[in-house]
Amino acid sequence: MANAPDVAGCWIDGRAVFGGGAELALDNPATTDRLGTVRLATESDVDAAVKSARSSFLDWSRAMPSHRSAVLAELARLVKRDADEFAQEEMLQTGKSIRLATEFDVPGSIDNIEFFAGAARNLEGRASAEYSGEHTSSIRREAVGVVGSITPWNYPLQMAVWKAIPALAAGCCVVLKPSELTPLTTLRLARLATEAGLPDGVFNVITGTGPEAGAALAGHPGIDVMTFTGSTPVGRIVMAQAAVNGTRVQLELGGKAPFVVFDDADLEAAIHGAVAGSLINAGQDCTAATRAIVAESLYDAFVDGVAELMLRVVVGDPSDPATDMGSLVSHAHRDRVAAMVARTSARVVCGGRAPELPGAFYSPTLLAEVGEDDEVYRNEIFGPVLTVSKHYGDDDALRRANDTAFGLAASAWTRDVYRAGRASREIAAGCVWINDHIPIISEMPHGGVGASGFGKDMSSYSFEEYLTIKHVMADITGVAEKSWHRTVFAKGSDS
Numbered sequence: 074m075a076n077a078p079d080v081a082g083c084w085i086d087g088r089a090v091f092g093g094g095a096e097l098a099l100d101n102p103a104t105t106d107r108l109g110t111v112r113l114a115t116e117s118d119v120d121a122a123v124k125s126a127r128s129s130f131l132d133w134s135r136a137m138p139s140h141r142s143a144v145l146a147e148l149a150r151l152v153k154r155d156a157d158e159f160a161q162e163e164m165l166q167t168g169k170s171i172r173l174a175t176e177f178d179v180p181g182s183i184d185n186i187e188f189f190a191g192a193a194r195n196l197e198g199r200a201s202a203e204y205s206g207e208h209t210s211s212i213r214r215e216a217v218g219v220v221g222s223i224t225p226w227n228y229p230l231q232m233a234v235w236k237a238i239p240a241l242a243a244g245c246c247v248v249l250k251p252s253e254l255t256p257l258t259t260l261r262l263a264r265l266a267t268e269a270g271l272p273d274g275v276f277n278v279i280t281g282t283g284p285e286a287g288a289a290l291a292g293h294p295g296i297d298v299m300t301f302t303g304s305t306p307v308g309r310i311v312m313a314q315a316a317v318n319g320t321r322v323q324l325e326l327g328g329k330a331p332f333v334v335f336d337d338a339d340l341e342a343a344i345h346g347a348v349a350g351s352l353i354n355a356g357q358d359c360t361a362a363t364r365a366i367v368a369e370s371l372y373d374a375f376v377d378g379v380a381e382l383m384l385r386v387v388v389g390d391p392s393d394p395a396t397d398m399g400s401l402v403s404h405a406h407r408d409r410v411a412a413m414v415a416r417t418s419a420r421v422v423c424g425g426r427a428p429e430l431p432g433a434f435y436s437p438t439l440l441a442e443v444g445e446d447d448e449v450y451r452n453e454i455f456g457p458v459l460t461v462s463k464h465y466g467d468d469d470a471l472r473r474a475n476d477t478a479f480g481l482a483a484s485a486w487t488r489d490v491y492r493a494g495r496a497s498r499e500i501a502a503g504c505v506w507i508n509d510h511i512p513i514i515s516e517m518p519h520g521g522v523g524a525s526g527f528g529k530d531m532s533s534y535s536f537e538e539y540l541t542i543k544h545v546m547a548d549i550t551g552v553a554e555k556s557w558h559r560t561v562f563a564k565g566s567d568s
């Protein structure tokens with residue numbers, strides 16, 4: 074990457090293609106070094122990718138599940154083979170620490186591909202039966218067609234995998250638009266998919282801006298399902314774009330996860346969980362712990378403990394394995410985070426500033442005594458910032474946890490099984506952790522409620538986004554005059 078090459082930002086019909094649009098520089102946000110220059114996709118590049126996907130659909134959707142499974146298993150093997158390159162590239166384009174890329178992003182992606190390689194062979198409908206007495210009813214679950222996907226910059230490889238792989242496993246073809254800031258690992262994934270034996274046109278990538286390539290994709294009449302991961306406002310724009318053609322939509326949007334600490338919690342575990350859960354990926358994680366809501370009796374000790382641990386987090390050169398937290402994705406995003414913190418009336422316990430480093434860094438930040446109307450409490454910050462406020466009993470804690478438009482993830486910290494049960498039932502979110510915050514697994518679904526969107530990524534639940542259910546009803550009587558014909562010609566056809 075030293076000579077800042079021209080990057081072919083599109084992968085269409087099984088080959089690298091330069092977009093027909095303007096040039097965009099790709100920079101390493103931690104060093105400001107130039108990684109390359111990408112020529113952006115235009116509406117006609119999007120159209121070419123959709124056409125290629127459409128013409129590949131029939132063969133891929135009719136391929137035997139065992140064949141689709143074998144191709145995905147081979148892709149997992151190739152990603153494992155090239156794991157170091159993936160981790161390196163992910164670090165360079167996002168500024169995240171190499172430790173996170175190596176231990177979380179890349180192995181998580183491989184595991185997800187392996188899961189769907191297996192699940193591809195396990196697509197089945199429910200039992201068939203003679204519900205009318207005169208027909209056998211059965212269910213076919215069929216690939217929905219061409220899937221358009223739009224992904225964000227925070228976990229570029231994992232988001233591409235979460236969106237594209239279940240769709241491919243289900244027999245769909247995909248056109249995916251990565252964030253224009255971070256296309257490199259998605260393009261590498263598409264190249265390897267071709268090497269793994271995926272037919273040309275089944276998986277296409279178009280790197281372009283949201284308003285141009287993203288809008289062209291979401292509003293394209295050749296798209297059968299639009300799946301989107303990103304911010305809530307943009308998700309709603311994408312939904313409106315897709316609505317023009319009546320296209321199905323799945324949205325994985327923002328979050329503002331509550332982290333509820335009850336008065337019987339293991340304080341040390343909660344402190345460690347809060348720091349790890351709020352600082353993972355420099356806080357640029359839609360499920361990150363963002364609002365600690367802590368029992369009055371534990372509040373002071375929690376604030377002191379979190380601040381002490383946050384100060385021990387090593388921020389700096391992402392390529393150094395000793396670094397805990399790298400930079401944010403861009404200077405513009407870092408400045409947005411800094412501006413939000415600068416406007417708050419909460420008490421800045423630690424952090425609240427950018428360290429003196431050339432990249433887009435921001436220090437781990439704890440904001441205490443935060444008001445319920447403060448924007449740092451209400452809106453997504455998407456940086457290494459945790460707010461903490463007191464609660465006064467279980468009812469108050471759960472009220473505060475649900476006092477948000479978002480509903481992606483939450484955690485409850487308690488040793489009491491009944492409190493844990495109540496919290497898991499009453500907190501409105503797609504995932505509630507008990508005594509932990511962040512872990513995800515390929516076997517279980519990920520997705521939110523409310524302003525966090527709808528539909529699921531990961532697990533066999535995600536297949537619902539990519540399949541249609543068809544009812545096949547076959548007559549078993551063999552008679553010309555069926556019993557229901559009486560509703561049309563009551564006296565019988567020969568009377």
Ligand code: NAD
Binds near residue numbers: 455
């Ligand atoms: P973003 O919404 O700004 O952009 C996401 C994608 O949408 C990008 O590819 C962008 O180019 C595209 N886009 C932007 N404007 C568009 C338009 N007008 N039409 C079509 N596409 C458009 O989000 P981001 O800043 O890249 O990522 C951060 C956001 O993603 C946060 O809100 C975070 O919570 C969310 N996120 C959610 C999940 C989840 O699973 N729920 C996972 C990761 C990130």
